[in-house]
Amino acid sequence: MTNEEVEQLLKSDLALSDVKVKSEGTHYQIIAIDDQFEGMSRVKKQQMIYSPLSEKIADGTIHAITIKTFSNSQWEREKLFNS
Template identity: 60%
Template sequence: MELNEIEQRLNEALQLTEIKVSSEGTHYKIIAVGESFDGLSRVKRQQAIYAPLADKITDGTLHALTIKAFTPAEWQREKLFN
């Protein structure tokens, strides 16, 4: 699956302010930033990311995902400390 296709699916579903997708084989790393994560638990944030990609996860196209989801304020703090 192309990285830009993953980004497009997530942007359409979640209206993200920033998204970064990288891959090594079938393992994908997603960093997503958006207001839609405000007030959601870590599990709910991951579920929000999984939902638009469910068909590709089910068919094995996306074998493994590492997800980090932030609100814009959380992302600013994260960038300061990393």
């Protein structure tokens, strides 16, 4: 599964503002950005991201995922600190 396919799946299923995906083989790093993460627990955020990918995880297409989630304002701050 390509990075673009993962991005498109998450954007279409979850209506996210933005998604960034990097991968190495079957290991994926996902940054998901949307205001719906505001006030949500870390577990709920991860469950939300895992949900559309569960079939690909079950069949081994995706083996491991690292997830970071940000609201739009948190993402703007993150970009400032890491630029």
